[in-house]
Amino acid sequence: MTLAYFDKINELLEQGQPFVTVTIVDTAGSVPQDVGAKMIVDAGGRLFGTVGGGKVESRAIKEAQAMLLEADGNMPTAGIGNRTKFCSWNLQKDIGMTCGGSVSVYFEAQNWTRWQIVIFGAGHCAAALIPLLSKLDCSITCVDHRPEWLEKIPPSPRLKKIQVCEYVDYVAHLAPGNFVLLMTMGHSTDKPILLEIFKRYAAGLAIFPYLGVIGSKAKAHRLHMDIVEAGFEDKYPFFCPIGLPIGGNDPSEIAISVAAQLLEERDKLYVSEK
Secondary structure, three states, X not given: OHHHHHHHHHHHHHHOOOEEEEEEEEEEOOOOOOOOOEEEEEOOEEEEEOOOOHHHHHHHHHHHHHHHHHHOXXXXXXXXXXXXXXXXXXXXOOOOOOOOOEEEEEXXXXXXXXXXXXXXXXXXXXXXXXXXXXXXXXXXXXXXOOHHHHHHOOOOOOEEEEEOOXXXXXXXXXXXXXXXXXXXXXXXXXXXXXXXXXXXXXXXXXXXXXXXXOOOHHHHHHHHHHHHHOOOOOOOOOEOOOOOOOXXXXXXXXXXXXXXXXXXXXXHHHHHHO
16 A cells, blocks of 8 residues: 555646545544555545544544645635645544544645746746746746647646647636736737726736736836726736846846746745735
């Protein structure tokens, strides 16, 4: 059981599939399974192992799936969940079983990250940035309408590639905790995405913790004019230019400066939550 269990974990880690390991760490009285019993759960339910079957296992599966839902980039609560959870249940009072015992269960989410980054555009700068980010504890989504550009970006368990008809089609799928980067071909394609995001803001939806548009100070000035001309209040924050003021205009150097800024803003956010 133990070797097969860890083989399954390694398989899921390599696939980049989010899952939760469930382990019974303590028991008292009459219980359906011993200390050390293990189970693996994904969004669809139990994948491997058991912590006793019946009602206690059903409760454990629900707890594990709730952790994964909190981490799902499409959920309203995305990014606010915890990687670990510890539960102690009296089997009669809490679970509704006739057993008079109790169990303590430890949950740990794997392939799970609070830091979810969405990049619009699969061009040269995005292609340089994504491999850097793929080495960090984050989940990346790259959105483009050009399959040939998406295919050029090396695959990674941390990367999801989304092909759309129009960039703005994906704005509705953004979750409140997403870090959002607009790195498309130019102003004519970045502008509609930014205005669609401002439409969300004007409707009272959450402001993204990071929103950036690649470009110069001149482009930033133009974007602020576009926002006002579109009838929105120019009061919502976004970065343009993006990246720390280091390096030159080579895509690799731009990627380093942008990755550094993303780390800086991530740390500000997570420290403020503690």
